Amino acid sequence: MAAVLVTRPVRLPLEPVLKALAVAACYYVAGRLGLLGRVVVEGVVVTPIWPPTGVAVAALLVYGVRVWPGIALGSFLVIASLTTPQVGTLVTVAGNTAGPLCAMWFLRRVGFRLDISRLRDGLALVLGGLGAMLVSSTAGVGLQVLGGGLESGEFWSVWLAWWVGDAMGVLLVTPLLLVVVGAAGRLRRAGWTEMACLGLTAVILLPVAALSRMSLLFLVFPLLIWAALRFQLAGSMACALFASVLTTFEANAQRGAFQNLSAVEVMVKLQAFNGATALTALLLSAMVAEQRATRRSVQNACNELGEVLEHLAAGETPPGSAASHAADTHADDRTAPPSGPHPDR
Structure with a gap:
């Protein structure tokens, strides 16, 4: 051997x-x-x-x-x-x-x-x-x-x-x-036009929100929602990181929304903004991904149920069902050669 x-x-x-x-x-x-x-x-x-x-x-x-x-x-x-x-x-x-x-x-x-x-x-x-x-x-x-x-x-x-x-x-x-x-999750290959629009909007809107003296940082959140709904984790976290980094540099220079604030006020306002941005992007994109996965599971179950109903309406045994498996087993038993030695004549 x-x-x-x-x-x-x-x-x-x-x-x-x-x-x-x-x-x-x-x-x-x-x-x-x-x-x-x-x-x-x-x-x-x-x-x-x-x-x-x-x-x-x-x-x-x-x-x-x-x-x-x-x-x-x-x-x-x-x-x-x-x-x-x-x-x-x-x-x-x-x-x-x-x-x-x-x-x-x-x-x-x-x-x-x-x-x-x-x-x-x-x-x-x-x-x-x-x-x-x-x-x-x-x-x-x-x-x-x-x-x-x-x-x-x-x-x-x-x-x-x-x-x-x-x-x-x-x-x-x-x-x-x-x-x-x-x-x-990765970025979807489809929707490059929308992705380009999102990137262009981020490049224009985020500096305006950070540099404006009128404290327009709240304008970042509709952008995060758009990115999370359409591009999930990849889009939302990229926008959130870009917004947080840009706002951090503006806070260190005490410009825009952070002008005429004390060091403690700058730190509190900056960390509150960064925390809210990160939580919004992360949790919303995770929620959207979970809902899409649930919808795909329900759609697959509906497709399988539709195939079973079509076979039943045609009078056929649905493939993969218990009845089909039992019928196949019974047919195999009938066609299988008998076991054991054959008696001599």
Whole structure:
């Protein structure tokens, strides 16, 4: 008897290392881009939107836990680009790594789908982003207080800015990255004309809303609704991220709707706008995707029922039904040769 040789695909040991290095590079680039809109709160550098947290959560969801060293390395490189690394830097790096890991653990426990095709997936990402980023913000700001670089009375203002910035990175960047890697819904190939109209409207309307002194930021939300209804996650999150980034730069320059406001008022107004924008785009697009999936399921069930009724009206047994299966089994029994030895004559 010949031996059966079972072959299995051999994975190169360098694959996890290359993925981790790629994640570190993406984390660093996202961090440098995020620092372009940085603000200083009580002497601590924070960003209203911190894209690396979105990169980290998306990488963990797509590639798994094995890429966490890339997150830690990317976080260390970003900090090293700002200041000389010290012993306390390791605490900040640990917090920046633990936050996305907690978000991934929570999302997997609640059955999160990468395509974000259900409302519960959108809600899970919101809860995971808001909850898990408590770890990174508490570790980073707590280190500043313990190290003497920040007074205890200044803890909450810096902590709130840090936490909201990390959470906005998850809510705005993670869904868009899941679309880019193909894990979430894609843009429809049909409707390029409408897509071009949406993009042109966004390019014209969003700067007007952000630059106007009359505080016209509410004009962004009809655009988000249009994008979510017609292009779901890809369109709505792209518009939301563009609006949030543009508004963040205007807030840092204290122009338009943020003119003549104190630093605290600017931060509160900006974070409220970014949060409302992210929640509207994410939850509405998830709701639309869920309703479309339900409609497709109902349509498929109606089509199958119509085929069954057509066969019954023609006096035929519907294919795939229990009666058809029983008839096929009975016919096979009649045509099968008898088992057992034949008696000799």
